[in-house]
Amino acid sequence: MQSINADIAIVGAGGAGLRTAIEAAQSNPDFTVALISKVYPMRSHTVAAEGGSAAVWQASDSFDLHFNDTVAGGDWLCEQDVVEYFVQHCPREMIQLEEWGCPWSRKSDGSINVRNFGGMKVARTWFAADKSGFHMLHTLFQTCLKYPQIKRFDEYFVLDLLVEDGRARGVVALNMMEGELVQIRANAVVFATGGAARVYRYNTNASIVSGEGMGIAFRKGVALRDMEFVQYHPTGLPGSGILITEASRGEGGVMLNKDGYRYLQDYGMGPETPLGQPKPKHMELGPRDKVSQAFWHEWRAGRTIPSPRGDVVHLDLRHLGKDRILERLPFIRELSMSYMGVDPIEAPIPVRPTAHYTMGGITTDACCETSIKGFFAVGECSSVGLHGANRLGSNSLAEIVVMGRLAGEKAAERAKEGGKVNDTALNALSSDVEKWFTGLQNQTGTESWAAIRDEMGLSMEEGCGIYRTEELMQKTIDTLAELKERVKRVNVADGSAVFNTNVLNLIEVMNGIEVAETMAHSAIKRRESRGAHQRLDEGCTERDDERFLKHSLAFYTPGGAPRIEYGAVKITKSQPAKRVYGAEGEAAKAEGKAEGKAGKSTAKKERGNG
Amino acid sequence: MADMNKMSLRVMRYNPERDDAPRMQGYDVPWDPSTSFLDALSYIKDTLDPSLSFRSSCRMAICGSCGVMINGVPKLACKTFLRDYPEGAAVEAMANFPVERDLVVDLTHFLEYIQTLKPYILGNQRRPEEGPNSQTPEQLAAFRKFSMCINCGLCYAACPQFGLNSGFLGPAALTLAQRYNLDSRDFGKAERMPHINKEKGGVWACTFVGYCSEVCPKHVDPASALQQCKVESALDFAAAVLNCTKKKEAGHGKQT
Amino acid sequence: MASKRKPYVREMDANWWKDHPFYRFYMIREGTALFAIWVSLLLMCGMADAGGILSVLSNPLIILINLVAFAAALLHAKTWFDLAPKAMNLTEAQNRLVIGGLWALTLAVSLIVLLVAFA
Numbered sequence: 002m003q004s005i006n007a008d009i010a011i012v013g014a015g016g017a018g019l020r021t022a023i024e025a026a027q028s029n030p031d032f033t034v035a036l037i038s039k040v041y042p043m044r045s046h047t048v049a050a051e052g053g054s055a056a057v058w059q060a061s062d063s064f065d066l067h068f069n070d071t072v073a074g075g076d077w078l079c080e081q082d083v084v085e086y087f088v089q090h091c092p093r094e095m096i097q098l099e100e101w102g103c104p105w106s107r108k109s110d111g112s113i114n115v116r117n118f119g120g121m122k123v124a125r126t127w128f129a130a131d132k133s134g135f136h137m138l139h140t141l142f143q144t145c146l147k148y149p150q151i152k153r154f155d156e157y158f159v160l161d162l163l164v165e166d167g168r169a170r171g172v173v174a175l176n177m178m179e180g181e182l183v184q185i186r187a188n189a190v191v192f193a194t195g196g197a198a199r200v201y202r203y204n205t206n207a208s209i210v211s212g213e214g215m216g217i218a219f220r221k222g223v224a225l226r227d228m229e230f231v232q233y234h235p236t237g238l239p240g241s242g243i244l245i246t247e248a249s250r251g252e253g254g255v256m257l258n259k260d261g262y263r264y265l266q267d268y269g270m271g272p273e274t275p276l277g278q279p280k281p282k283h284m285e286l287g288p289r290d291k292v293s294q295a296f297w298h299e300w301r302a303g304r305t306i307p308s309p310r311g312d313v314v315h316l317d318l319r320h321l322g323k324d325r326i327l328e329r330l331p332f333i334r335e336l337s338m339s340y341m342g343v344d345p346i347e348a349p350i351p352v353r354p355t356a357h358y359t360m361g362g363i364t365t366d367a368c369c370e371t372s373i374k375g376f377f378a379v380g381e382c383s384s385v386g387l388h389g390a391n392r393l394g395s396n397s398l399a400e401i402v403v404m405g406r407l408a409g410e411k412a413a414e415r416a417k418e419g420g421k422v423n424d425t426a427l428n429a430l431s432s433d434v435e436k437w438f439t440g441l442q443n444q445t446g447t448e449s450w451a452a453i454r455d456e457m458g459l460s461m462e463e464g465c466g467i468y469r470t471e472e473l474m475q476k477t478i479d480t481l482a483e484l485k486e487r488v489k490r491v492n493v494a495d496g497s498a499v500f501n502t503n504v505l506n507l508i509e510v511m512n513g514i515e516v517a518e519t520m521a522h523s524a525i526k527r528r529e530s531r532g533a534h535q536r537l538d539e540g541c542t543e544r545d546d547e548r549f550l551k552h553s554l555a556f557y558t559p560g561g562a563p564r565i566e567y568g569a570v571k572i573t574k575s576q577p578a579k580r581v582y583g584a585e586g587e588a589a590k591a592e593g594k595a596e597g598k599a600g601k602s603t604a605k606k607e608r609g610n611g
Numbered sequence: 612m613a614d615m616n617k618m619s620l621r622v623m624r625y626n627p628e629r630d631d632a633p634r635m636q637g638y639d640v641p642w643d644p645s646t647s648f649l650d651a652l653s654y655i656k657d658t659l660d661p662s663l664s665f666r667s668s669c670r671m672a673i674c675g676s677c678g679v680m681i682n683g684v685p686k687l688a689c690k691t692f693l694r695d696y697p698e699g700a701a702v703e704a705m706a707n708f709p710v711e712r713d714l715v716v717d718l719t720h721f722l723e724y725i726q727t728l729k730p731y732i733l734g735n736q737r738r739p740e741e742g743p744n745s746q747t748p749e750q751l752a753a754f755r756k757f758s759m760c761i762n763c764g765l766c767y768a769a770c771p772q773f774g775l776n777s778g779f780l781g782p783a784a785l786t787l788a789q790r791y792n793l794d795s796r797d798f799g800k801a802e803r804m805p806h807i808n809k810e811k812g813g814v815w816a817c818t819f820v821g822y823c824s825e826v827c828p829k830h831v832d833p834a835s836a837l838q839q840c841k842v843e844s845a846l847d848f849a850a851a852v853l854n855c856t857k858k859k860e861a862g863h864g865k866q867t
Numbered sequence: 868m869a870s871k872r873k874p875y876v877r878e879m880d881a882n883w884w885k886d887h888p889f890y891r892f893y894m895i896r897e898g899t900a901l902f903a904i905w906v907s908l909l910l911m912c913g914m915a916d917a918g919g920i921l922s923v924l925s926n927p928l929i930i931l932i933n934l935v936a937f938a939a940a941l942l943h944a945k946t947w948f949d950l951a952p953k954a955m956n957l958t959e960a961q962n963r964l965v966i967g968g969l970w971a972l973t974l975a976v977s978l979i980v981l982l983v984a985f986a
Contacts, residue, residue: 040666041722043762044674099743102732102794104751104758111745135673136758143730143787155722178711179870207669240645243671336671339690340645451657495662497628498871500712503661627873683887709874717874753956771890774879793956819950820893838954 002173002431003183007035007152008416010172010187012159012214014038015045016134016401017380017408018193019141024409025416026148032416035185037154037174039209039505042142046195046207047401050134051246051332053126054398056091058115062123064088069575071396074120074288075360075389076532077550077577078227078570083367083386085573087396087403094402095127103140104129106329116329117251118395120288120582122281126395131246131332134398141402154185158505161434162190162217162376165426169376173434177505180498182438184431188419189375189412192218192363193405196381198231199509200517201356202458203311205237205244214382216512218363219519219563223371224554226384226568227361228516229524230533232392233467235292237355240310243340245333245352247394249318250285252329253277256292257315257349258304264314268295270583276320287582290391290533293354297467308351315349322346354467358397360388360533361523364554364568369408375415379408386552386571390532442504446490450507453484453491457510460484461517465524470538474525481518482562488514519555519563526565527553546577618642618693620651622663623703625710633710635701636660640693648688648702649677652714665714672828675763678705679714685768685826707767707774720777721764724784728806730791733799750795757790757836759829766823766833778812782823782833785814789836792843804847807840814840899943902936909933944973 009025011018014036022036038045057067067088072079099105099113106114106128118126129136145151157174163184164170171186194214198204219225235256236245250256255276258264263284266273270287274280285292296314299305305312318326318333323346326334330345337343337350363371363378365385370377379385380401387400457480464477488511495503529545530536551570555563581589617639625633638659640651649667656663666676670689677688680703682696693700708716737744766782773779788807792800807814817837824834884890912920923929952965 040668040674040676041718041762044666044668044676046669046674048674048761049669049671093739096739096743100732100735100737100739100796102791102796104755105743107746107748107751109748111747111750113743132673132759135761139758139762143725144732146726146729147731178717179872207674209668241670332673339672342644449657449661451661493661495664497626497662497712499627500664500715501662502656502664506656506661625875627875628871633875633877706877707879709876711872711874752958771879771883774883818897820890821950822889822893825889832953835953835956838950839956842954 002428002435003181005035005183005185006033007171007185007187008032009189009191009412010035010037010185011191011193012037012172013045013193013195013380013382014042014142014153014155015193015195015380016047016138016141016398017405018042018045018191019138019145020402020405021191021193021379021409021412022151023141023145023148024406025413026145026150028410028413029417030150032150032413034148034151035154035187036145036151037157037159037172037185039156039158039177041155042145042153043139044207044209045138046210047134047138047398049205049207049244050137050398051131051244052118052248052251053116053128053133053395054091054095054137054402055118055121055125055393055395056095056127056399057088057125058092058095058113058127059123059125062125066122067091067125070121071387071393072389072575073578073580074393075387075391076544076580077546077572077575078230078389078531078552080367080386080571081573081575082571086367086407087387087400090403090406091399094399094406098137098140098402101140101144103136106130116248117279117281117286118393119247119250119286119292120282120393121286121395124281126248126251128248130328131248131330137398137402157183158508159213159217160438160508162221163427163430164221164373164376165423165430168374168420170422170427173431175438175505177500180501182431182435184427186422186427187416189377189415191369191377191379191408191412192382193378193380193401193408194382196359196362197513197516198356198359200457200513200520201231201461202455203237203240203242203462204356205234205242206357211509211513212516213509213512214378215362216515218371218376218378219515219555219557221373221376222557223373223376224364224556224566225361225516225519225563226364226552226554227390227523228359228519228555229465229527229553230360230388230390231356231465231520232289232358232360232533233293233354234357235289235296235354236316236352237357238336238340239308239313239351239353241340242355243336244357245316245336245350246330247289249316249330249333251279252318252325253279253321254285254316254318256285257317258299259306260304262304264299264304265292265295266583268298269581269585270295272584282582282586284583288391289357289394290535291582293467294535296354306351311353313351313353316352317349318345319347319349356462358392360384360390360392368411369404370411370415377408377412379404384552390534441507442493442496442501444491444493444507446492448487448491450488450491450510453488454510454513457481457484457514457517461520465520467535469524469534469536471525471536472538474521478518478521478525478562481514481521485514485518522563522565523553523555550577616642618651618696619699621699621701622652622655622714623710624663624713625704626662627712633704642693644692644694646693648679648681648686648691648693648700651693652688652702663714664712673761675761678763678765678768679703680706680768685765687763687765687828690828705764705768707770707777708764716764718764721762721767721781721784724780725762725787728780728784728788729799729803730787732791732794732797733802735796735798744796746795753795754790754793757786757793757831760786760790760831760833761829763828765826765828769822769826771820772816772818776812776816779816780806780809780812780814782817782837785817785840786831786833786836789840789843800843804844808844808847814844817841896942896946899939902939903943905932906936906940
């Protein structure tokens with residue numbers, strides 16, 4: 002097997018991987034940074050992010066406000082020291098992107114424009130029309146071309162991580178075009194492999210977002226943290242799941258049920274705001290988990306609109322007018338017209354919640370390093386502790402650059418340490434991977450990977466959807482266990498070497514099942530409702546800080562179901578309180594202010610409300 | 612799916628380990644008005660023939676993976692719908708690129724050309740601590756259209772000049788160069804011009820066929836960017852001639 | 868290990884433009900250059916006052932060729948005028964203005980030439 006030496010190996014070339022690579026390259030001109038991805042960097046899923054990226058910018062805003070929105074939005078399951086670092090570094094990173102050429106939308110005086118986003122108290126979302134992720138990704142990709150130290154391995158599919166004597170030493174990857182395996186050795190390995198929402202049948206994600214990174218880390222013994230928290234985006238297109246950005250609500254779009262009624266006012270996000278005057282944290286600008294949950298209730302009450310691809314509600318943008326839609330939401334219009342045949346200038350867009358984002362992931366410390374020395378994770382694949390139980394829109398694009406930079410810096414430090422590499426041991430590990438891979442290529446049987454993928458997806462929708470019950474989760478757990486057996490009997494029909502995606506699809510679905518299992522098992526053990534994890538069974542419908550103000554940690558057990566343990570949540574300055582939006586939020590704020598003046602008992606009192 | 616109508620598609624197949632040349636293979640695919648060609652290809656792979664290889668990712672026309680020829684026209688498979696081809700259709704690998712496997716082509720040249728033209732901000736030393744550059748909406752509008760390229764390669768598949776001369780930097784790469792040349796924050800034009808001016812593969816290899824702009828799924832209008840490159844290149848040439856004359860005069864002066 | 872890759876290059880032959888309407892139109896557009904040569908030759912003959920140029924010009928076949936050449940010139944003008952604003956990075960509205968202006972200019976110059984010729 003060919004062996005290539007690098008100082009740092011980065012797996013995944015989306016926003017997080019690229020930002021990490023640039024930082025690592027800048028840190029040392031003599032470094033070789035291997036940037037490995039199963040697709041060309043421009044194809045990474047960052048490209049599909051639409052709305053924008055958060056960073057405190059306006060005079061009326063502050064780091065504390067961004068911190069509070071993030072921690073409350075995450076239902077207090079955030080690592081607060083991480084959130085603090087994050088909010089303080091967001092503006093610098095947005096400016097950095099600007100200076101690298103990102104075409105952020107501007108005000109007429111040439112300064113940066115920001116927009117409203119769900120769950121954010123102040124407009125602080127930097128945007129590039131409704132293609133923010135696209136522009137960020139291309140800016141980062143193009144900037145990375147400036148650094149000769151960054152050696153790209155495009156269309157290399159990483160099969161495993163090389164860990165020797167407790168330290169990450171590189172990866173084994175398949176050169177997809179040649180059909181050959183290579184060892185890419187490095188003293189620091191960074192996973193930036195993205196999320197895993199493709200384990201759900203209906204989702205906003207690209208087909209590549211299948212969770213191998215999480216799967217590999219998991220099998221290496223790194224815990225997957227908070228996996229039960231999977232965000233449903235309230236506005237996906239029915240059937241395809243294509244994302245209709247939250248910015249369409251930030252710009253003033255409204256959600257209507259079959260009676261044309263703005264139903265969000267009935268779910269703690271009211272009172273109704275005037276048409277075309279969106280108010281932060283009210284109505285359509287409520288956080289994603291709550292807006293998705295409201296859909297579920299409307300559906301149960303028979304107030305959604307039946308369609309051939311499931312029930313929908315309407316996202317109405319018509320009152321924004323043609324000019325604003327064309328200026329701020331041109332891509333949304335294009336998507337809606339192509340994939341639904343609906344022009345949002347003339348008719349409301351049919352939408353429904355679809356799986357969108359995995360809040361949890363590979364457990365890291367505040368510096369993005371995992372429990373394996375020299376092995377880092379960053380971006381959606383990681384759980385650095387930023388999003389807690391529910392991520393706020395526009396915090397993830399900010400995360401990939403803020404944490405990407407940190408990961409690059411820290412990985413560079415680790416790479417410098419070097420240390421003695423045990424050549425024989427690494428070769429032995431690699432040849433094990435090769436044997437495993439060859440076995441898969443020649444696997445025969447009667448099962449189809451596509452059928453297993455679909456069954457997994459439907460089962461996850463049923464058991465780990467917007468609302469969960471013990472019974473349905475157990476059913477999903479059983480299904481997943483069964484699929485894990487069946488996947489061993491998948492027939493690999495394509496025995497060729499050059500660009501054989503058949504065997505790779507199988508590997509994706511194998512990893513998907515394992516990741517899905519961590520979600521389902523973490524979910525069933527969390528006997529409370531928090532953020533994106535909402536239960537309907539008795540005794541579990543409320544948040545329970547006494548027992549569950551802690552991270553779930555899913556550990557790999559060979560051949561069996563994941564073992565679930567728990568870890569402490571780092572709370573520095575924001576004590577858990579009730580999550581309130583709309584008028585209730587205003588009232589709580591007023592009360593908080595009054596109490597703040599009266600004494601310091603606020604935190605203690607609010608905790609009782611949770 | 613069972614009661615859906617079926618459509619006959621012919622799909623290019625090529626396995627370098629077995630075939631001497633690409634061939635077309637027929638498949639019957641169920642469809643409804645929302646079925647895209649990418650959906651159809653996925654259906655073939657999932658249920659009819661797992662050995663079919665093609666690239667795909669976002670399925671929403673923003674990642675640029677799934678460029679193919681549909682009835683000889685460069686298209687994104689995910690944004691082209693079976694409903695528009697009631698007679699069936701032929702799906703082939705993107706023209707003008709070498710075929711590696713089925714619908715997968717070799718994009719190496721294309722990626723190299725992008726890099727050659729230095730598509731990043733040059734000559735601007737501003738640091739984040741100093742705050743963002745100012746850029747008015749008008750300055751942004753000057754290059755915005757050209758920043759919309761998703762690198763799908765359809766314009767290369769549409770460009771006969773690239774087909775005839777694979778050394779031509781091509782529409783998307785040159786458009787990206789022009790995007791940065793037009794950016795008010797960039798001062799790197801002088802570094803890009805030598806490549807744009809280059810005799811064999813530079814912008815003058817373009818004869819304004821114009822089909823690139825016709826097939827661009829993002830309406831980037833690369834043909835327009837290349838015409839602008841030609842103007843820049845002509846001005847650059849004129850300036851070089853003037854400079855050269857001046858230098859000669861100066862040199863002459865020294866000698867005497 | 869020897870690579871299993873064998874990239875297949877689809878060579879373009881001399882007839883690459885024949886099966887595609889867009890390419891055919893492109894070839895016609897480029898073909899208008901032939902008529903430009905023809906008209907230039909005629910003009911040069913006229914300027915040299917070569918014997919009997921006027922009688923040659925009144926030959927029906929030559930008139931027919933000149934009519935085709937006129938159509939070719941118009942087509943060439945159209946494609947050229949449509950291209951012109953693309954080289955200038957303008958907005959859609961400005962584009963239309965430039966194209967309109969070029970046609971107006973062409974008409975005006977043609978009228979002046981006709982006036983001078985027949986006055």
